[in-house]
Amino acid sequence: MAEATDRPEGSKGWFWTGVTVLYALIVLFPIFWMATMMVKPNDAMFARPTQWLFTPTLEHFSYVLDQGFHWYLLTSFALCSVSTALVVIIGTPAAYAFARFEMRGKDDLFLFILGSRMAPPVCLVIPFYLIFAKVGLLDTFTGLTLAYMTFNLSFYIWVLRSFCRDLPVELEEAAALEGWSRLQIFRRVVFPLLRNGIVATAVLCFIFAWNEFLFAFMLGGKAMQTLPVSIPKLITAQGVRWGEMAVVGMTALLPVLAVVFVLQRHIVRGLTLGAVKG
Amino acid sequence: MDMPIMASAGDTITATQAPAPLPRERSWYPYLLIAPSMLMLVVVSLVPFLYTIYLSFHAAKFGRVTDFIGVDNYAVLLTDPRFWNSIGIAATFVFIAVPIEFMLGLIGALVLNQNVRGRSILIPLLFMPAMMAPIVVGLLWKIMLAGSWGFLSYNVLERFDILPGTSVFASPDYALYALIFVDIWQWTPFMMLAFFAGLQALPLGPYRAAAVDGAGPLQMFAHITLPMMTPLLAVIGLLRFIDAFKVFDTIYILTGGGPGITTETPSILANKMTFEFWNIGEASALAVLVWIAFFAFCSVFYQIAKKRLNAF
Numbered sequence: 001m002a003e004a005t006d007r008p009e010g011s012k013g014w015f016w017t018g019v020t021v022l023y024a025l026i027v028l029f030p031i032f033w034m035a036t037m038m039v040k041p042n043d044a045m046f047a048r049p050t051q052w053l054f055t056p057t058l059e060h061f062s063y064v065l066d067q068g069f070h071w072y073l074l075t076s077f078a079l080c081s082v083s084t085a086l087v088v089i090i091g092t093p094a095a096y097a098f099a100r101f102e103m104r105g106k107d108d109l110f111l112f113i114l115g116s117r118m119a120p121p122v123c124l125v126i127p128f129y130l131i132f133a134k135v136g137l138l139d140t141f142t143g144l145t146l147a148y149m150t151f152n153l154s155f156y157i158w159v160l161r162s163f164c165r166d167l168p169v170e171l172e173e174a175a176a177l178e179g180w181s182r183l184q185i186f187r188r189v190v191f192p193l194l195r196n197g198i199v200a201t202a203v204l205c206f207i208f209a210w211n212e213f214l215f216a217f218m219l220g221g222k223a224m225q226t227l228p229v230s231i232p233k234l235i236t237a238q239g240v241r242w243g244e245m246a247v248v249g250m251t252a253l254l255p256v257l258a259v260v261f262v263l264q265r266h267i268v269r270g271l272t273l274g275a276v277k278g
Numbered sequence: 279m280d281m282p283i284m285a286s287a288g289d290t291i292t293a294t295q296a297p298a299p300l301p302r303e304r305s306w307y308p309y310l311l312i313a314p315s316m317l318m319l320v321v322v323s324l325v326p327f328l329y330t331i332y333l334s335f336h337a338a339k340f341g342r343v344t345d346f347i348g349v350d351n352y353a354v355l356l357t358d359p360r361f362w363n364s365i366g367i368a369a370t371f372v373f374i375a376v377p378i379e380f381m382l383g384l385i386g387a388l389v390l391n392q393n394v395r396g397r398s399i400l401i402p403l404l405f406m407p408a409m410m411a412p413i414v415v416g417l418l419w420k421i422m423l424a425g426s427w428g429f430l431s432y433n434v435l436e437r438f439d440i441l442p443g444t445s446v447f448a449s450p451d452y453a454l455y456a457l458i459f460v461d462i463w464q465w466t467p468f469m470m471l472a473f474f475a476g477l478q479a480l481p482l483g484p485y486r487a488a489a490v491d492g493a494g495p496l497q498m499f500a501h502i503t504l505p506m507m508t509p510l511l512a513v514i515g516l517l518r519f520i521d522a523f524k525v526f527d528t529i530y531i532l533t534g535g536g537p538g539i540t541t542e543t544p545s546i547l548a549n550k551m552t553f554e555f556w557n558i559g560e561a562s563a564l565a566v567l568v569w570i571a572f573f574a575f576c577s578v579f580y581q582i583a584k585k586r587l588n589a590f
Contacts (some may be wrong), residue, residue: 012392012393013392013393013394013395014395016389016390016392016393016394017393017394017395017396019389020389020390020394020400021396021400023386024400024403024404027404027407027463027466027467028403028406030418030419030421030422030429030463031406031418033421033422033429034417034418034421037421045427046427047427048426048427048432049432049433050427050429050432050433090314090315090318091315093311093312093314093315094311094312094314094315094316096311097308097309097311097312098312100308101307101308101311102308103308103309103312109312109316111576111577111580112319112323112324113319114576114580115323115572115573115576115577116319116322116323118520118572118573118575118576119323119327119569119572119573120523120524120526120544120545120568120569120572121524121526122524122526122544122545122548122549122565122568123330123548123565123566123568123569124323124326125549125552126330126333126548126552126558126561126562126565127325127326127327127329127330127333127562128326129552130329130333130558131325131326131329146321146322147322149318149319149322150319150322150323150326153315153318153319153322154319154323157315182307207409210411211409211410211411211412211413211414212411213411213412213413213526213527213530214526214527214530214549218553228411228413228414228527231413231414231417231531232413232531242421242424245417245421246417246421249414249417249418252411252413252414253410253411253414256406256409256410256411257406260402260405260406260409261402264398264401264402264405267402267405267409
């Protein structure tokens with residue numbers, strides 16, 4: 001694709017770079033501010049006027065560890081990994097089928113998938129809560145994994161389908177003429193070409209699960225507490241533990257930050273155009 | 279495979295070059311491929327939906343489902359001013375926040391398209407707000423706008439003598455606008471990058487031709503950029519409308535629907551009905567209405583996007 005320098009508009013690159021950098025600084029300032037609060041002593045935090053310089057402290061970190069927040073981190077990680085793996089295993093063949101084959105009622109099926117993604121989570125949490133209470137899935141790993149499927153499986157099929165459609169069909173046809181079985185074609189032709197798309201989409205699913213709050217809050221009890229759910233718990237009867245909240249918030253943020261930097265091109269596509277294309 | 283992914287993604291939006299399906303495959307094979315996913319979606323999506331419909335026709339309080347009461351739950355809900363209040367709140371939220379995000383995003387995309395250097399660093403940075411957990415976004419703004427000591431409360435709101443000493447989220451007059459502000463903060467960069475990806479995918483030919491004809495930047499924007507971007511703008515805008523209507527986490531942690539019911543959207547109301555008042559029948563009726571509205575919206579959107587905009 002053509003580089004931006006070919007564009008008719010815009011030769012004053014540095015001016016616009018400055019504008020963009022300034023905008024980014026303003027947008028990202030709250031994140032920076034929260035990061036400083038991880039090591040800010042309480043009296044400096046509440047000082048008026050706003051205090052820029054202070055002696056760093058690790059007290060917020062030690063409180064967070066004392067309360068066992070590393071277990072929430074572990075729970076989050078396990079839950080997101082398992083539900084994402086499951087989404088990849090059952091979603092990949094479906095995405096491929098939707099991209100490649102004619103099926104009766106394909107539009108309706110696809111609309112069903114679309115509808116699953118569009119449903120507000122609040123609408124789902126009510127029936128989930130009652131059904132889970134009946135079958136003993138409240139506060140269990142399995143229950144939350146299932147609930148996370150609602151938004152992630154449909155999203156995964158949706159986005160991966162667009163990656164599948166970009167694969168050249170000729171390779172598969174050639175392999176079919178060679179007499180390869182469908183499984184061989186998938187394993188040796190489709191899968192290698194699709195690997196990047198699968199990784200990018202799966203990472204997005206992992207992040208959505210990682211960020212999920214409502215299901216984890218309502219369907220997980222004492223045994224299944226994820227990192228986002230632990231944040232409101234720091235609003236205690238003795239007051240809000242702001243520094244500790246900042247620690248947990250940044251902990252929830254850092255993996256996402258890392259992933260976005262490493263996979264940025266794929267992520268932009270997955271989140272925007274991949275989703276748009278349907 | 280390794281060309282700029284954002285550019286390659288945009289191409290298929292405007293062109294209808296989806297590869298032809300393999301003709302020989304009208305067999306059981308594709309159904310086998312989708313079966314596990316469909317089964318799972320029936321369990322996690324269709325079953326809960328049908329159960330919600332069932333509940334909405336029953337008296338269901340405190341987790342106990344008792345009598346079939348027909349449409350009573352709907353009747354109560356539709357005559358409840360609190361329900362209509364929540365619709366109004368959500369409409370205000372969505373119809374202020376999304377158009378602003380849209381305009382700012384489009385302007386931002388045009389700026390980003392102007393030979394901006396260091397995009398490989400700027401783009402992931404600008405993507406941060408959209409990728410953050412909504413609950414963390416809420417926390418972030420709770421900190422920035424905390425009463426009296428919050429960075430923005432003290433340095434901006436008090437300086438201009440708006441709401442000294444209290445948090446803006448506790449003000450019945452301003453809380454909703456503060457939430458709108460947070461939504462704009464979170465989603466404008468996302469819109470900007472989505473539109474930028476679209477701009478990068480536009481073909482150069484028409485611009486060259488227009489330049490030969492002596493067209494100015496404004497004319498190029500109105501007659502080339504805008505028409506070619508329409509499908510993308512429409513689809514991203516509509517998706518944002520849907521998502522903005524669903525917002526729950528940030529409102530939950532920032533205001534919880536208050537003060538009073540001034541920021542109570544249908545999502546917040548449904549959650550309160552279920553887990554605070556334990557009036558599950560009425561909450562289910564609300565969920566069904568919202569669900570039907572969303573599904574109708576989706577199918578219309580899907581049809582338009584597919585037929586008119588070639589977006590699917």
